[in-house]
Amino acid sequence: MHLWQWVLAFARTTLGPYVDRGAAVTAETIIQSLASGLLMGLLYGLIAAGLALIFGLMDVVNFAHGEFLMIAMYATFFLFAFFAIDPLLAAPLVAAALFVFGAVVYLLVVRFAMRAKANAGMVQIFSTFGLAIVMRGLAQFFFTPDYRSVTNSWVGGKTISIAGIYLPEPQLIGAMLSIAAFVALYFFINRTDFGRALEATREDAGAVALVGIDKNRVFALGWGLGAALVGLAGAIMAIFFYIYPDVGASFALIAYVTVALGGFGSVFGAFAGGIIVGLVEATTALILPPSLKSVGIYAVYLLVVFIRPRGLFGSM
Amino acid sequence: MDTQFAQRRRRDLIVAACLAAIAALVPLFVKDVYVQNIMVLTLMYAALSQSWNILSGYCGQISLGHALYFGLGAYTTALLFTKFGVLPWFGMLAGGAISAVIAMALGYPCFRLRGHYFVIATIVIAEIALLLIQNWDWAGAALGIDIPMRGDSWLKFQFARSKLPYFYFALTLACIAWLVTWWLEDSKWGYWWRAVKDNPDAAESLGVVVFNSKMGAAAVSAFLVAVGGSFYAQFVSYIDPESVMGFQFSLLMALPAVLGGIGTLWGPVLGAVILIPLTELTRAYVGGSGRGVDLIVYGALIVAISLALPKGLVSVFSMLSGRKEAAR
Numbered sequence: 001m002h003l004w005q006w007v008l009a010f011a012r013t014t015l016g017p018y019v020d021r022g023a024a025v026t027a028e029t030i031i032q033s034l035a036s037g038l039l040m041g042l043l044y045g046l047i048a049a050g051l052a053l054i055f056g057l058m059d060v061v062n063f064a065h066g067e068f069l070m071i072a073m074y075a076t077f078f079l080f081a082f083f084a085i086d087p088l089l090a091a092p093l094v095a096a097a098l099f100v101f102g103a104v105v106y107l108l109v110v111r112f113a114m115r116a117k118a119n120a121g122m123v124q125i126f127s128t129f130g131l132a133i134v135m136r137g138l139a140q141f142f143f144t145p146d147y148r149s150v151t152n153s154w155v156g157g158k159t160i161s162i163a164g165i166y167l168p169e170p171q172l173i174g175a176m177l178s179i180a181a182f183v184a185l186y187f188f189i190n191r192t193d194f195g196r197a198l199e200a201t202r203e204d205a206g207a208v209a210l211v212g213i214d215k216n217r218v219f220a221l222g223w224g225l226g227a228a229l230v231g232l233a234g235a236i237m238a239i240f241f242y243i244y245p246d247v248g249a250s251f252a253l254i255a256y257v258t259v260a261l262g263g264f265g266s267v268f269g270a271f272a273g274g275i276i277v278g279l280v281e282a283t284t285a286l287i288l289p290p291s292l293k294s295v296g297i298y299a300v301y302l303l304v305v306f307i308r309p310r311g312l313f314g315s316m
Numbered sequence: 317m318d319t320q321f322a323q324r325r326r327r328d329l330i331v332a333a334c335l336a337a338i339a340a341l342v343p344l345f346v347k348d349v350y351v352q353n354i355m356v357l358t359l360m361y362a363a364l365s366q367s368w369n370i371l372s373g374y375c376g377q378i379s380l381g382h383a384l385y386f387g388l389g390a391y392t393t394a395l396l397f398t399k400f401g402v403l404p405w406f407g408m409l410a411g412g413a414i415s416a417v418i419a420m421a422l423g424y425p426c427f428r429l430r431g432h433y434f435v436i437a438t439i440v441i442a443e444i445a446l447l448l449i450q451n452w453d454w455a456g457a458a459l460g461i462d463i464p465m466r467g468d469s470w471l472k473f474q475f476a477r478s479k480l481p482y483f484y485f486a487l488t489l490a491c492i493a494w495l496v497t498w499w500l501e502d503s504k505w506g507y508w509w510r511a512v513k514d515n516p517d518a519a520e521s522l523g524v525v526v527f528n529s530k531m532g533a534a535a536v537s538a539f540l541v542a543v544g545g546s547f548y549a550q551f552v553s554y555i556d557p558e559s560v561m562g563f564q565f566s567l568l569m570a571l572p573a574v575l576g577g578i579g580t581l582w583g584p585v586l587g588a589v590i591l592i593p594l595t596e597l598t599r600a601y602v603g604g605s606g607r608g609v610d611l612i613v614y615g616a617l618i619v620a621i622s623l624a625l626p627k628g629l630v631s632v633f634s635m636l637s638g639r640k641e642a643a644r
Contacts, residue, residue, distance in 0.1 A: 055432075061432055109619060109623070112623045113622070113623060116623075116626035117626065118626045118627045119574075119578055119626050119627065119628075120626070121378070121431075122378070122574050122578055122622070122626075123622050123623070123626045125378075125380075125435075126571070126574050126575075126618055126622040127618070127619050127622045127623055129567060129618065130615045130616065130617070130618030130619035130620075130622065131615065131619055132615070133611050133612075133614060133615030133618065134611070134612050134615035134616055134619065135615075136608065136611055136615075137608035137609065137610070137611025137612035137613075137614075137615060138608070138612060139608070140607055140608025140611065141607045141608045141609060141612065144607075145608075245608070249563075253439065253440075253443065253563070256436050256439070257436060257440060260432065260433055260436045264431075264432055264433075289451060291447070291450070291451055292447055292448070292451055294443070294447060295444050295447050295448070298440040298441070298443055298444050299444065301436070301437075301440055302425075302437060302440060302441070305429055305433050305437060306425045306428070306429075309428055309429050309430065309433060310433070311433065
């Protein structure tokens with residue numbers, strides 16, 4: 001046997017599932033999966049919006065972002081289970097609760113991490129990572145590691161057919177909510193006094209004190225707003241996804257990639273990043289085994305930053 | 317100034333030799349297998365964190381994807397042994413070499429990235445590798461690999477009853493990682509790395525070949541971590557993708573260095589000696605109910621130390637010795 005034959009035979013036995021894969025892909029399945037990819041992508045954008053906002057404001061990556069999503073999902077679940085409040089009605093309540101939670105996290109943890117004079121980056125990463133572990137532990141302690149789900153909500157499990165394409169209703173509502181949230185965020189940042197204060201603090205946190213803006217107050221409100229956005233996303237996610245203490249981990253990584261893909265410092269980059277991530281994920285699932293669908297997202301992230309080291313819309 | 321530095325280095329070496337000698341004697345008095353197990357893990361984490369510290373601490377290229385190299389080491393050894401009967405010692409070297417090469421191949425595009433873009437790239441690359449292995453049937457897919465016991469022997473580096481051989485190997489590995497760091501600290505590379513960490517642009521203009529020095533740090537760091545991974549595979553004789561290559565593990569590997577003092581010689585050792593026993597004990601005493609109390613304690617500890625001592629636990633020692641010198 002020649003060496004190359006041996007190599008080929010070896011490749012077949014070891015890499016079989018990757019090499020021998022032929023799935024029937026028709027135009028219909030492509031359109032169908034791109035449509036659901038787009039919806040999921042808008043939802044990813046909503047999940048990532050808060051992360052992008054906080055990073056843009058103060059250069060801090062919140063490593064507990066996934067856990068914020070997790071508690072938002074639990075909050076939605078318990079409002080549904082105990083008070084029969086449908087997730088769609090619960091969404092504003094959950095967002096409000098997360099707003100308070102985000103501000104408290106800033107005041108109790110992040111404010112002190114910002115003061116570190118040495119290794120500031122590591123202190124921020126590991127203090128928020130430690131917080132994430134505490135939150136997971138608390139969720140396990142109070143809610144047990146069991147998987148939970150919201151059953152029989154208004155839109156859960158329902159689909160709507162538009163021109164022969166089936167769209168799941170929860171994702172459709174999530175996508176519309178995402179667009180609405182980004183539009184609101186745009187007007188909020190550009191048209192309100194608080195938005196201007198936010199922008200000014202982001203430009204120069206020291207100078208704003210001179211014009212009577214309390215930096216800590218702006219940061220706390222920024223964290224509140226960021227958490228409220230992920231709260232909205234969590235309420236929608238709870239309709240169609242299982243809820244368990246570690247649920248945040250996988251979405252957090254996608255959220256980081258979404259923000260970085262769009263470019264750190266650009267909130268609307270997260271919107272574009274989310275859409276790209278959703279579409280790429282759907283496309284990858286057509287080509288590779290579904291369990292590898294995230295590989296496409298990660299590969300596209302690497303490709304983008306290797307060509308543009310600041311992401312698509314990042315400023316530096 | 318220079319002589320003070322040389323003095324400090326000599327003192328470090330003597331202290332390290334004494335600590336290693338004491339550590340080598342401990343198992344003669346501590347026979348409890350559970351405690352010995354914790355000691356092995358502590359030494360392993362000290363070695364891993366010390367190696368991680370070379371790239372992330374000294375050179376300032378924060379990698380949160382080092383589980384990739386740990387997993388490569390573990391998988392190379394385990395696959396070579398179970399599929400081809402290759403002795404783990406060769407697997408260890410092969411794993412280290414493969415990791416070093418891959419670290420440089422990945423470093424080639426990645427080292428152009430800065431800040432969070434680099435950190436996320438390291439996470440994402442490790443995650444791709446994790447997903448590929450989880451779907452690779454030949455390598456056991458998500459279930460992992462069971463390494464069969466073929467009897468106690470140094471040749472096969474397997475010991476069913478005694479933990480001692482593992483202990484001494486882990487101790488050796490920790491010593492090697494420490495010595496490599498100690499040696500590099502005062503070498504051309506060490507100075508280059510610190511320059512690259514502090515200000516890459518200034519370093520470049522002063523003639524430091526920034527790119528090559530990052531590549532060097534990545535290769536050394538990846539090689540040592542992979543050897544740690546090979547050791548781990550032999551030690552637990554069962555590996556699965558999530559536990560050796562997961563994102564969580566990348567963070568666990570970085571933690572002793574970060575809490576002990578990132579970019580310092582003693583930080584990783586100090587961090588591991590305090591953190592690992594504490595983790596294992598909380599897991600044993602309050603985590604038994606499986607209700608997450610160990611996570612709460614562990615997480616709170618990370619938050620508290622990183623907020624209270626941003627320079628790490630070693631800064632307590634330098635504060636103390638600083639006070640002593642001031643009193644003189």
